[in-house]
Amino acid sequence: MTITTPGLLFPAISLLLLAYTNRFLVIAQLIRELRKRIDQGKACNTKRQITNLRKRVNLIRSMQWFGVFSFLLCTFSMIAILLEYYGVGEILFGLSLAFITLSLLCSLWEIQISGEALNIELEGME
Numbered sequence: 001m002t003i004t005t006p007g008l009l010f011p012a013i014s015l016l017l018l019a020y021t022n023r024f025l026v027i028a029q030l031i032r033e034l035r036k037r038i039d040q041g042k043a044c045n046t047k048r049q050i051t052n053l054r055k056r057v058n059l060i061r062s063m064q065w066f067g068v069f070s071f072l073l074c075t076f077s078m079i080a081i082l083l084e085y086y087g088v089g090e091i092l093f094g095l096s097l098a099f100i101t102l103s104l105l106c107s108l109w110e111i112q113i114s115g116e117a118l119n120i121e122l123e124g125m126e
Helices: 009-039 047-083 086-125
Strands: none
Touching: 009 047, 009 086, 047 086
16 A cells, blocks of 8 residues: 555545535524524424434534544554555554544435435425
8 A cells, every 4th residue: 555545535535524514504504594483483393303403413523523533544544654654554544444434324314314304394384
């Protein structure tokens, strides 16, 4: 394994973190809008919406944490390879892949929950 192998993950992890940040910002906006609707007395299914949003916030935080940790492990892997500790570099790279996989699984779960959130909104319209 060369130093370029873990380097290939850098753009992918960076794009994932950007996507996760965008999801976080959207959730923050949804929470603010829900707060306004609650204050105006126009909200329905609020308990279910709040529960759903809380789950999504926690999942997005986990996605970001796993993604950042993957990025750090990938960086440490490159440093180890640069210092010619190839075995350590390979282990760190493998761990980096494991953490990015965890991040993606959390993302998949969050997508499922966001679909449920849309169904809650649709119920409120009926």
